[in-house]
Amino acid sequence: MTQSMNHEETFENPIIPGFYPDPSICRVGEDYYLVTSTFHYFPGVPIFHSKDLVNWRQIGHVLDRPSQLNLDGTPSSRGIYAPTIRYHQGVFYMITTFVESKKGARRNFYVTAENPAGPWSDPNWLEDAPGIDPSLFFDDDGRVYMTANRVPPSGREYPKHMEIWLQELDIEKKQLIGPKYSLWDGALKQIHAQEAPHLYKIEGQYYLMIAEGGTGFTHSVTIARSESITGPYENCKMNPILTHRHLGRDYPITSVGHADIVQTQNGEWWIVCLATRPYGGEYRNLGRESFLVPFRWENGWPVVNPGKGIVEMTTKRPHLKSFPWPTRPACDHFDTPQLDMAWNFIRTPRDHFWSLTERPGHLRLRLKPERMTEICNPSFVGRRQQHMTFAARTMMVFDPQNEWETAGLVLLQDHDFQYRMESALHESKNIIRLIKREHGEEEVIATQEIAGQRLYLKVEAAGQDYHFYYARHAEEWQVLAEYMDGRLLSTDVAGGFVGAYIGLFASSQGHDSLNVADFDWFEYIGVPQQ
Known part of the structure; x- marks a missing residue:
């Protein structure tokens, strides 16, 4: 029996934003x-x-x-x-x-x-x-x-x-x-x-x-x-019963496909599928995302979203009682015995390069010889970028002992397309620098001398404009670089099938090291698409 509810109540697609493809x-x-x-x-x-x-x-x-x-x-x-x-x-x-x-x-x-x-x-x-x-x-x-x-x-x-x-x-x-x-x-x-x-x-x-x-x-x-x-x-x-290729390349939802269907206990039929949301042109930093669209049967065939035939950003809800889950906190204080499920590694971790217990309340990353620019398992813990407009920031304690030791915040599409905001030594001075890597070629965008081991790092994105900041003391942000082109974090530039990631890393760049970088917290705040 269909539950009594407001048939005009809607939900917003995608149901799972960011790089969550092939549902x-x-x-x-x-x-x-x-x-x-x-x-x-x-x-x-x-x-x-x-x-x-x-x-x-x-x-x-x-x-x-x-x-x-x-x-x-x-x-x-x-x-x-x-x-x-x-x-x-x-x-x-x-x-x-x-x-x-x-x-x-x-x-x-x-x-x-x-x-x-x-x-x-x-x-x-x-x-x-x-x-x-x-x-x-x-x-x-x-x-x-x-x-x-x-x-x-x-x-x-x-x-x-x-x-x-x-x-x-x-x-x-x-x-x-x-x-x-x-x-x-x-x-x-x-x-x-x-x-x-x-x-x-x-x-x-x-x-x-x-x-x-x-x-x-x-x-x-x-x-x-x-x-x-x-x-x-x-x-x-x-056929095709669902596609957006006829809507043009500037439509806000593209690349619709790869679907699976489910019938609710109330008899409704729904499709989950992947699609992308390009922005700043035909660029899809968020990767392929999971969307939800209704359909019904007519003469033994499915008709998807009757009267419209497309995946919409705003759609009538299923006739099911709304069941929201508790909101997950925007800031991870690393005070639990296990990493939050949102965090991932690049490839299978083979050694104990991270810890939540060696310095309680911190994520400790050991410096590994592997680089963020190699096909390897680097000392990296990251999460998906899930919004076109977002802010991510962290506080790091790191004392580099050699010029090859680095740690910081990275935004990446893969090993050849990334921005790294990293703390390092240069000519015996502590610095913070922004490195842009595109097609495997690196460019130092900005460098600033800093003092002390404690450093705050922040990146803000407004569409394809990415801004990088640092601070020695909480909320005393200084510009490292602004209006950096975020399109290099898109599969349309880098190729491949994944979305952009934001993460924390530490590397000794081909050398052995006993050094560590400690991250006190990490905060990610996304702005829903209007």
Whole structure:
């Protein structure tokens, strides 16, 4: 029964702002769970919980142990692609692809848990499971199937030509069995990059929903159906059922695609999908984000956001009782025994370079020889940029002993595109400097001499204008550099699939060091888009 509520009440997209792409969703009773991609960041695959599809809180990471996720040497924007979450008979399943390198192996695996907050099992690696974006489907007869994409066995007939395949999965043996079936080889060969398949069984029909057109501006969602799980599948004549490529490149929401669907306990149908919000031109510093859009069934086919057909920034809420979670504090004082779930590492941490206990109330980072400019696991703890306009600041205690020792605040897209506001020694003097790194080339933008070990650092962004400040005493901010071009933090400049990060780092730049940098607190305040 639909609950009584104000039908005009709205919510704001995205439901999870910032770099949270490729959302997949499942419902268990009145609870909803959602996972997203993480690529070369650790822990992998954040998992979120919601009661109303609008308010989400993170409850953990699926891949939170080095035994589950080895990202050593994994290039930026490779690693964990497009997870799918499903629930069956008391067990949660998460299946995903590990992409080793740009042209290296794509290895599919799944993990399981009885509690979505964890712990999750170690990976069950699937043999002879090509392609990316795997999904699981549990049929009424107890059989389980995996879908993914692959290059057609007969070869590609045009660039990025892929097909969707299906094979049965033996849950007991944890391996694929039986023949592979080709379900969908394009749509009249007018599209490319067929991927992200999800199977559903609704009123006796099997529906296969996929993403097409690549994850950029031409991204889209298409669907087909069949009376048999192995096909043949009939294309929906309204395909694509969801895209924004016809709206132009200056539309505030672009690159819509990679969708998963869920039915509420009240009978409504909703899609979660990724999309981007360009700003300052066609630049997407926030990466691909998670959005929510309604749909209904007409003549056996989904009609997305009827009367509008697009993802909107402001949308009517689901007919579910609003269930907001407590607001998380803007400032992390590092006074808990574990890092907050918002924090990530670059690749799998292999040594104890950080501590919350060696100096209570502080995040201590040990200086590692690894640099922020290398494909490695540097001494770095960071979080996503989630707003176009934001302020982030921290207080650091650091006493560099050599000119190669540095620590501070970094904004990065990857190892070759970043801003570093760092404390260091230069000609035996303590300095604070701003370094811009673009296409692997570095430029010192500004340098100021400072005194003492305690230093406040702040970055403010207003759109693509980034401003950097420092202070010796609280709130006595001085300009280090203003109106720096933030577009280099966009995938449209750097390439790849991730969003911008803001983090704390410490490096001895190729040398051994026993030095440390202590961060007393870190504050991030974002301004919602108007």
